[in-house]
Amino acid sequence: xxxxxxVWRQAGPKExxxxxxxxxxxxxxxxSFLEMLDVVNEDLIRRGEEPIAxxxxxxxxxxxxxxxxxxxxxxxPRKLTTTCQLHMRNYQDGDTIYIEPFRxxxxxxxxxxxxxxxxxxxxxxxxGYISVHTGGVAxxxxxxxxxxxxxxxMDAAECIGCGACVAACPNGSAMLFTAAKVTxxxxxxxxxxxxxxxxxxxxxxxxxQGFGNCGNHYECESACPKGIRVRFIxxxxxxxxxxxxx
Amino acid sequence: xxLPASTVARKLLMAxxxxxxxxxIILHVLGNSTIFYRTLNAYAAGLHALPxxxxxxxxxxxxxxxxxxxxxxxxxxxxxxxxPRTYAVQEYAASTFSSRNMIWTGTAIGSFLIYHLLHxxxxxxxxxxxxxxxxxxxxxxxxxxxxxxxxxxxxxxxVYAAGLLAVWLHLSHGIQSSFQTWGLNGEKSFPxxxxxxxxxxxxxxxxxxxxxxAIVMGLxx
Numbered sequence: 001x002x003x004x005x006x007v008w009r010q011a012g013p014k015e016x017x018x019x020x021x022x023x024x025x026x027x028x029x030x031x032s033f034l035e036m037l038d039v040v041n042e043d044l045i046r047r048g049e050e051p052i053a054x055x056x057x058x059x060x061x062x063x064x065x066x067x068x069x070x071x072x073x074x075x076x077p078r079k080l081t082t083t084c085q086l087h088m089r090n091y092q093d094g095d096t097i098y099i100e101p102f103r104x105x106x107x108x109x110x111x112x113x114x115x116x117x118x119x120x121x122x123x124x125x126x127x128g129y130i131s132v133h134t135g136g137v138a139x140x141x142x143x144x145x146x147x148x149x150x151x152x153x154m155d156a157a158e159c160i161g162c163g164a165c166v167a168a169c170p171n172g173s174a175m176l177f178t179a180a181k182v183t184x185x186x187x188x189x190x191x192x193x194x195x196x197x198x199x200x201x202x203x204x205x206x207x208x209q210g211f212g213n214c215g216n217h218y219e220c221e222s223a224c225p226k227g228i229r230v231r232f233i234x235x236x237x238x239x240x241x242x243x244x245x246x
Numbered sequence: 247x248x249l250p251a252s253t254v255a256r257k258l259l260m261a262x263x264x265x266x267x268x269x270x271i272i273l274h275v276l277g278n279s280t281i282f283y284r285t286l287n288a289y290a291a292g293l294h295a296l297p298x299x300x301x302x303x304x305x306x307x308x309x310x311x312x313x314x315x316x317x318x319x320x321x322x323x324x325x326x327x328x329x330p331r332t333y334a335v336q337e338y339a340a341s342t343f344s345s346r347n348m349i350w351t352g353t354a355i356g357s358f359l360i361y362h363l364l365h366x367x368x369x370x371x372x373x374x375x376x377x378x379x380x381x382x383x384x385x386x387x388x389x390x391x392x393x394x395x396x397x398x399x400x401x402x403x404x405v406y407a408a409g410l411l412a413v414w415l416h417l418s419h420g421i422q423s424s425f426q427t428w429g430l431n432g433e434k435s436f437p438x439x440x441x442x443x444x445x446x447x448x449x450x451x452x453x454x455x456x457x458x459x460a461i462v463m464g465l466x467x
Contacts, residue, residue: 006334019334072333098335105328168339170346172328175253203253212328213253213321215348216423217341230426231433238429240254 001027001093005040007052008100010109013116017109019098029089033076034059034066036088037099053112061085061225064160067167068113069100074164074223082162082225102167106174106210117163119209120177124161127194127201128181134190149187156184158226168223171212176220178202179232186239196243199236249316256317261427263310264420270307271413275453281390281466290377291386315356322349344419351416358409365396372396397461410454417447 003024010017024040031039034056041051057065066083070076076086091097101109106119134140157180165176182199185191191198207213214233221230250256280289293300344351361371366389369376375395377387396402421443425431431439460466 069333072335072337073339098333100333103329103331103333105330170329170338170341171325173325199254200252207253207324210328212325214257215321215325215345216419216426217345219338219340222339229433231431231436234426234429234431237254237258237427240252241258241429 001029001088001091001095003027003036003091003094004096006096006098007112008109009052009112010101011111013108013110017112019100027088029087029091031088032059032084033068033070033086033088034084053110053114055114056084059084062160064162067102067115067117067162067164069098069102069167071098072100074102074167075162075225079222080225080227082160085225102163104163104166104169104172104211106172107163107166115163117161119211120161120163120166120174122209123174123178123202123205124181126205127198128185130185130190130194132190132193143189145188153184153187156180156187156228156232159184159224159228160226162225164223164225165220165228166211168219169212169214170217170219171215172210173214173220174206174209174211175203175214175233175236176224176228176230178206179230179236180228182236182239183232186235195239199240199243203236203240249313253321256321257427259313260317260321261424263314265424266310267307267314268417268421268424271417271450275450278457279453281393281457282460284390286390286393287382287384287386287388290389311356311359315352318349318352342419344415345423348416348419351412354408354412355416358405358412361405362409365402366392371402372399393457394461394466397458403458403462406458407455410451413454414447414451417450418444421446 005022005024006019007022008017009020022040022044024036025043027036027039034054037052037054044051055065055067057063059066061082061084064082067074068076068083070083070086075081075083076090078086078090099113101107101113101115107115107117110116159177159180161177163174163177166172166174169175182195182202185198186195216230216233218230221228250259277289277293278286280286338346365371369378369392372392372395373379375392377389377392380388380391382388382391397406422440425439425443426436457466
């Protein structure tokens with residue numbers, strides 16, 4: 001199939017970017033979205049032009065490196081799917097596709113579609129850890145955890161930190177990302193101890209990093225390739241209230 | 247006393263003050279419904295017979311409104327800064343017109359509230375029908391006649407229609423949002439809370455609209 005692409009080209013962090021039109025020729029429906037970009041890049045290299053810079057790593061939907069907004073939707077139109085797992089069979093011959101980097105103040109563009117998501121790392125560094133002694137593996141296994149709590153923690157731990165929630169949020173908020181880590185740790189005995197403090201540290205760092213406030217738009221949940229739920233944000237709020245009331 | 251700067255604390259305060267205003271909106275429409283029983287003047291006189299309670303209530307509401315407006319403007323400015331650029335093709339999957347326009351429906355409600363207070367509380371919009379200077383047969387301020395006269399004027403009707411629409415849009419997002427903020431929802435209850443809050447906003451819209459509608463249609467004489 002042949003497609004018309006409008007791709008965001010930006011030479012560097014300080015440069016002015018713009019959408020540039022490209023034709024993607026002879027694209028197989030079996031290709032992933034990133035493989036389609038590879039084909040376009042090979043063509044650009046052949047013509048002596050600068051290839052489109054974009055992030056990718058595992059290409060199997062688990063690393064969170066790929067981050068492109070496809071027609072304004074982070075990771076494209078398929079639910080629970082990262083861009084690398086989005087296949088071209090979802091498109092038809094002659095389609096026009098807009099490809100842009102994830103947009104947020106806290107995600108500065110490095111080049112073209114590559115963004116700096118270090119701000120998410122700094123939220124984790126501010127409180128997304130456990131500082132109590134958890135002992136060895138045997139000690140961990142000796143602590144009984146209700147199945148439902150373990151399930152909640154695992155569901156929240158599914159977050160791959162791709163930043164789609166931020167990219168989809170009209171407020172550029174990282175609340176779903178933060179809430180996933182808060183819920184993951186606060187659902188387990190070792191993480192409960194610092195739960196309230198963690199909420200304060202992480203949400204304060206979130207604002208410091210230039211993310212917006214959560215306005216309960218729920219766009220994040222819809223865009224999340226890992227199905228992180230906004231009920232974790234409600235959980236974060238409850239943990240905050242618990243700290244304040246004690 | 248310093249105001250909290252934490253994003254969660256501000257969100258909780260927005261929700262709490264919003265919920266307080268929702269309670270007021272429910273009480274207000276229940277009070278107004280006395281117009282259908284011809285007891286509006288007695289209800290109004292009854293309220294004013296308890297000045298201490300009335301002023302405590304008004305002070306609490308004023309404080310709630312000021313906090314809600316202050317934080318509303320503050321977080322909107324922060325959020326706009328956090329999202330300096332949107333997409334060339336913008337698609338929304340979960341947010342709604344009402345959720346994305348809270349600042350504007352809020353501004354409309356604020357403007358309407360000032361008009362509404364000047365109109366029916368301070369009674370300066372149309373002094374010729376002001377209830378304080380036109381007592382009814384029992385010697386009470388004739389609120390019924392004032393309301394009745396007001397809603398026969400197309401300009402005033404349009405202002406109230408716009409005000410009610412803004413309240414409806416604001417609450418369509420606001421009610422369920424406040425439940426999420428206070429964490430008063432679970433995975434199973436959340437879809438019902440979302441639908442229920444939209445329904446509640448619609449019921450409030452219809453309940454408020456019933457009064458001018460009844461007057462215009464000649465059901466109330």
